[in-house]
Structure formats: C-alpha cells, structure tokens
Amino acid sequence: MTSTRRDLFKFAGGAAVGALFTPAPWRLVTDTALWSETWPGVPRPARGEIRAKYSNCALCEAGCAVRARCVGDQPVALMGVMEHPFTHGALCPFGLAGHHLPYHPARLRRGPVQEASAAISDALAHCRADERVAVLDLRPGRTASWTYRRALAQWKNGTYLAPPRILGGPVAVNLAAAKTVLSFGAPVMDGWGTPGNVIAARGGFRLIQAETVESRTAVMADQWLPIPAGSETALARRIAEAWSDDKKRSSDPLVRELASNGPTLVLDAEDRPEILALNQLTGAMGKIIVTRREAPVPDAWKKAAAETQLDAVPDRSIRVLLIDESAPGPYVPWSAIERKLVADNPVVVAFAWSREGYGRHAQFVLPTAVYPEAVDDIPPAVDSPLAQFRLSAALVAAPAGVVNPAEFVAGLAGISAANALRERSDSIHKAGRGTLFTYADAKSTPLKDVKADEFWKALNDGGSWTDAPPERNEIPKLALGAPATAAGENDLPLAVVMAEPYSVPCSPILSKVYQESNLRLAPNRAALHPSDAREYGVEEGGKAFLQTRSGKLEVEITLDAGVPRGVVQVAAGPRTLDLCGSTPQAKVVRV
Numbered sequence: 001m002t003s004t005r006r007d008l009f010k011f012a013g014g015a016a017v018g019a020l021f022t023p024a025p026w027r028l029v030t031d032t033a034l035w036s037e038t039w040p041g042v043p044r045p046a047r048g049e050i051r052a053k054y055s056n057c058a059l060c061e062a063g064c065a066v067r068a069r070c071v072g073d074q075p076v077a078l079m080g081v082m083e084h085p086f087t088h089g090a091l092c093p094f095g096l097a098g099h100h101l102p103y104h105p106a107r108l109r110r111g112p113v114q115e116a117s118a119a120i121s122d123a124l125a126h127c128r129a130d131e132r133v134a135v136l137d138l139r140p141g142r143t144a145s146w147t148y149r150r151a152l153a154q155w156k157n158g159t160y161l162a163p164p165r166i167l168g169g170p171v172a173v174n175l176a177a178a179k180t181v182l183s184f185g186a187p188v189m190d191g192w193g194t195p196g197n198v199i200a201a202r203g204g205f206r207l208i209q210a211e212t213v214e215s216r217t218a219v220m221a222d223q224w225l226p227i228p229a230g231s232e233t234a235l236a237r238r239i240a241e242a243w244s245d246d247k248k249r250s251s252d253p254l255v256r257e258l259a260s261n262g263p264t265l266v267l268d269a270e271d272r273p274e275i276l277a278l279n280q281l282t283g284a285m286g287k288i289i290v291t292r293r294e295a296p297v298p299d300a301w302k303k304a305a306a307e308t309q310l311d312a313v314p315d316r317s318i319r320v321l322l323i324d325e326s327a328p329g330p331y332v333p334w335s336a337i338e339r340k341l342v343a344d345n346p347v348v349v350a351f352a353w354s355r356e357g358y359g360r361h362a363q364f365v366l367p368t369a370v371y372p373e374a375v376d377d378i379p380p381a382v383d384s385p386l387a388q389f390r391l392s393a394a395l396v397a398a399p400a401g402v403v404n405p406a407e408f409v410a411g412l413a414g415i416s417a418a419n420a421l422r423e424r425s426d427s428i429h430k431a432g433r434g435t436l437f438t439y440a441d442a443k444s445t446p447l448k449d450v451k452a453d454e455f456w457k458a459l460n461d462g463g464s465w466t467d468a469p470p471e472r473n474e475i476p477k478l479a480l481g482a483p484a485t486a487a488g489e490n491d492l493p494l495a496v497v498m499a500e501p502y503s504v505p506c507s508p509i510l511s512k513v514y515q516e517s518n519l520r521l522a523p524n525r526a527a528l529h530p531s532d533a534r535e536y537g538v539e540e541g542g543k544a545f546l547q548t549r550s551g552k553l554e555v556e557i558t559l560d561a562g563v564p565r566g567v568v569q570v571a572a573g574p575r576t577l578d579l580c581g582s583t584p585q586a587k588v589v590r591v
C-alpha cells in the first residue's frame, strides 16, 4: 500500500481533532499556567510566622511611628501606630510603601570604597592651609551629624555644612497654638510637617493658602488666595505695611482677618526671611514659633565643628567634600556647591543609595543602606515643639557592600563612632527628662522610672522619647531680610513653580503609578497652561526642553488648565532643582 501526501495530511488533521477529545491538551494548558507561575524569575511570597515589628519611618523628619507586619523576618506591609501621641497612626504614601525601597532597580549595592579612601587620604595630605575638608549633611541634628562635627574638629579647616533653614533645628512650630495659618505655598497638608500632627491640629486653625497654582494644600485650605508667581514677597510687604495699630479695621480684608483671628502663623515654601519675619507682627513668636532644646549628647562630643552655611564658605576653597544623602533632606543645587570646590581636582564623595542625586556629580559614589535597612535616629520634625529621640530600626538586612557614612568619616578622622547611638541614649537617660512611649503596649512612662538598658532596648524595639516642656519659652529671633520680587526675564518668560517641594525616595511601584497616571507630577514632566503650550508649539505628552540660565532638561509636557499662564510647574527632584533651584525663570522649547 502506498501513502500519499494527502493521506499524511488526513492523518495529522484527524490526530489533531482526536487529541482534543483526550485530556492531554487540557492538561498541558493547566500545567503551562502552573509552570509559568512558579518559574525561577517569579518572586515567591515569604512563608513563616506572622508578627509585628515596630520602628519609625526615616524617609523624612516626621519620623512617623511604624508597625510592620512581617512574615518571618520579611516586612510585607507597613502601617501607622494609632496610639502614638504625636503621629496618630498616619503614614503618607511614601511611608506606606517604604519597605519596597531595598528592591528599587536604581539601588546601589557596591562601590569603590578603597579607591575613595585612598583619594581622600591623598587629598587630605596635600590640603593647603587655605583649603577645607567639608561634610555636607542633608539631615542635620542626627547622632551621625554629631559624628561628622566631631570628626571635622580633628582636621584643620574641617567644615560642617547643612542646608539653609530658618524653621527646624532649634526653632520649631507649635501648630496647636495657631488660630490662623497664612501659607505662602508651603505644602501644609501635603508633606510640610508630621501628617498625623497636622491633621490633628487642622480643626483648630483657619488655613489661608497664598499660591500661584491650586495645589493639594490649596484645595484643602479654608481659602485659596491665587497670586502671580514670584509675588510672594510683595504680598508679605503689603501685609507688613498695612499692619498698624488700626489693623483690625484695615481696608485690606486679609490684614483684617489675620489681625482679628490671631495668633497667626506665617509659613513659606522656601523659608524666605522677609516672609517669615511677618511672624514678628502677627504674635506667633514665642507662642507658635518656639525655641526647641536638642536631645542631650555626651559632654565629650561638645568639642565639635560648628554648623556653617554654604554661602559663608569662600569660593574655590573646598578640597575634599563628603556628601551624606543617605538620609533624605533638602537638596542644595549643585551649582551652589560646585563654585565652592577648588578648581584643580577636588575630591567629591557622595554617600547614597542611588546615583540620582549628587552621585551624578561626584567622583565616587559609596552605597549606603536605605530605609528600612539602616539604623539611624531621626531628628524632630519642624512641627514638633519638643525634642524627640527615636530610631529607625533595621527591618531587613542591608547588602554586604554598603558603608555606614558616619563610621566611614569617623574612621578617616581616627575617632570612634560605632556606639554613638547608645552613648546618646545614655546621655538622654542621664538627663532624666521627658517620657518614653513604647509602641507595642502603647504606654507612656516617665524616663526617670526606666533603667538605661531598658531605655535602649525600648528605642530599638520601636519607641520614642519626647522631651519635657521647658520651664520658660525663649523667643527665637528671625532675621528680617530685604523684600525683593522676582523679575521676569524676557528670554525666559515662564516662572517655575515646584509642585513637590520635598523629594522623598519613592517606591518603584509608586513611581510607576506616578509615571503612568500622572496623579502627581512625575520628575520628568512639566505642566503648562494649554494656551502657553500652543504658543510654544508643544502638546500633551510631547517632548520639550525646559531651559534656564543653568542649562536644560528634556521633559514630557502635561497640559493643565489649572496652571496659570506664564507658569511652568515641575516636581522637585535633584535634576529639576539643579536646573531651576537658583534660577526660577525658564522657557520651554519643543524638541
């Protein structure tokens, strides 16, 4: 019998149809689904005992109390601690997703530690008498900050630098004492202070938001005062000039309101002295803006370098600059730093968990632990009138290649810092002031009733110390600067308004949601009024260059009728702050 090609096709077709009536193909579909769910690249959920660990979120100075739901040792969900007397169980979206950060694709795990040490030692050996070695600490007030200051005291011309600030550090805000808050663009309801404390105090004050764009805080304010971009100091001057003995009957309704419903707190997104000085008129000084003591430190630490502002350092004088951005804080534009470096081969080392910040400019980027891997203390937030001491405990182990910036700098200076947190804890305990709040049992205990070892253990198990109120409130002094208004420049016609004044490390999942939904302005986007966009020839989703005196950056355009004409809105981040931080006028050029 001969078989033809037709027979072969008939057999194959019959076999295929017949196979459908057997379990084989259906079994294959099920098995393929199962195999693809469990192939080696798919993450497997941790298995183990479910328990709670307590800590404090270190992503910003709010330091919100955290309850981590863990499977075995792996945190799988973060939530607030409802009973906490200051943070009241609130966590912002960054804090809720903070446990994703160790797995961020931009995460650094290894760095040139030996090479950086050798370059620093060599530069220190050749440092001239008029040159400096400096540490820029983006989050001053920590125990690590004291380590830097102690280390810098060992070097001639050792200089400790911190970002400029007026409110924060030794000057704090007691929101509970305010009847009215006039905010010049400060994101009061969206990242300015401690979310739980701001929400708890919100019922007690009337919020007036003076801002160019209707921000989230403006939406939640009692009154949004739309003002032209760059006119904040002019408005502050108008209020100051109308503030007379007759202010309660002033023809200016804003002045009448501030005077009649005081004490009034005045806040500014950029902490400009000429705006904050209004607090001296409105009765805020000493009542709402108060002097805050620092948590005690060992006496032996007090021989330390003083805090210096970058502006006070002579240009071209820093030979070695070590930048600690492991703990997020206000970003100082690179242009302001660069002019302070010596012209010939300065050594710049950034301690960071990703390359996105100063790592773009430094010769060496040394990887650090990221929240929630790092053990660090968190200085009190701007809205905490009392000193606090709380630790961000390590909820997951850090990779082997990371460095501890404070111990690295201490090692270079030949001082010991390995037990600095414990030494600080003992000093606070020795002072015997204040109260310890433990999270697991929601109990407040006077510190004098707790032993030193118990105090240290409680801090490591998630717990916070709050100072006792001072017997006498000292009135902090704020310098009144000269009022100045930003003048528009014809070739850069757009005023830059920052949509997110604070940049906090963001979970890769949240950043994906941002990028795709644009619920919050992503760092690579710029928002324009549709009429301005038409004028500059750009459209929704189109590519353009955002150009300032400092350079240009490629951005994606978002059209937003809520952005006033003549304004371009961008999110604050290292790249946009480098570009727009010191030159808030820009133009948009189609790519």
Ligand code: SF4
Binding pocket: 057, 058, 059, 060, 061, 062, 063, 064, 090, 091, 092, 093, 094, 095, 096, 194, 195, 504
């Ligand atoms: S990022 Fe700041 S505000 Fe948000 S949860 Fe953490 S500490 Fe609180």
